[in-house]
């Protein structure tokens with residue numbers, strides 16, 4: 001008989017790994033995975049290759065749809081959790097349905113951040129997080145011959161490579177606050193500019209974006225310092241921020257992400273956070289670190305599931321692999337080549 005209902009919010013790499021591990025550790029439990037996105041579990045780091053036309057949409061999905069049924073894991077896609085009540089063990093969906101749980105794993109990941117100065121122009125900017133976003137990029141790229149990429153983060157490099165592969169012209173406005181999850185320094189900036197220039201990208205180092213507007217011909221007008229530019233589309237890659245606004249009233253301790261101890265526990269019995277949305281305590285540093293990257297997400301997902309199933313597994317990270325970016329301790333497993 002299935003008595004315990006475990007819910008995992010998030011169907012990214014971390015939530016998916018948590019679900020598979022939990023099934024092994026708790027063979028009789030009822031397991032539900034929630035995702036606000038309608039799409040199947042996919043590999044986000046392959047989206048740039050899809051945009052470049054190097055792989056098909058089907059290649060983005062690592063698991064056969066039958067996997068979940070075979071593991072008896074109930075999947076609810078396109079369903080947004082709007083609130084969690086950790087003390088009373090229930091959560092609320094945006095259509096007001098209430099779901100009770102005996103254990104919960106929060107694996108809600110991050111969302112593209114648009115910093116304050118760019119907010120007035122966000123409707124003119126393309127971001128990239130989901131398969132739907134990638135399809136929007138693909139459609140638009142068919143119509144345009146040039147792109148302004150605003151960024152510096154690792155996704156911006158991967159997407160620039162994809163746009164160049166499609167033989168479009170790329171202007172790159174380097175935003176030095178956007179090197180997340182890398183540390184910005186002068187050498188990195190120089191290496192970054194050189195690599196881009198070598199590939200034929202027109203680099204605009206540290207310019208200040210004064211305005212973006214739609215021209216009568218449908219193109220996007222850009223005013224960067226004293227320079228005017230016209231491009232077909234604008235992409236913004238300014239890092240990912242944990243997607244935890246919906247938890248503001250839940251009672252979880254939160255800083256940049258959801259604060260958890262070294263066992264990924266939130267402080268509420270049976271409730272864990274993992275992947276890009278977690279901020280994990282490091283006993284030796286006596287401080288928290290945030291996780292960025294696919295491999296970290298998978299590892300932490302596994303640990304959260306073990307602990308929810310009653311084990312005691314620590315998220316061990318050596319102090320040397322943690323560095324500070326804008327006052328935040330970061331541990332990244334992200335890889336990049338350009």
Ligand SMILES: Cc1cc2nc3c(=O)[nH]c(=O)nc-3n(C[C@H](O)[C@H](O)[C@H](O)COP(=O)(O)OP(=O)(O)OC[C@H]3O[C@@H](n4cnc5c(N)ncnc54)[C@H](O)[C@@H]3O)c2cc1C
Nearest residue numbers: 010011012013014036044045081108109275276293294334
């Ligand atoms: C374009 C791109 C390229 C990348 N390239 C690399 C790379 O080369 N190497 C690397 O290491 N990392 C890369 N990353 C980062 C890597 O993909 C992330 O670190 C990883 O996906 C984090 O996994 P996660 O499961 O924690 O979160 P996510 O993958 O963000 O998944 C979050 C899940 O939570 C769900 N969710 C969120 N809020 C709610 C809610 N309120 N209700 C219900 N469901 C909710 C979402 O629908 C989603 O299913 C890339 C990311 C992107 C976007």
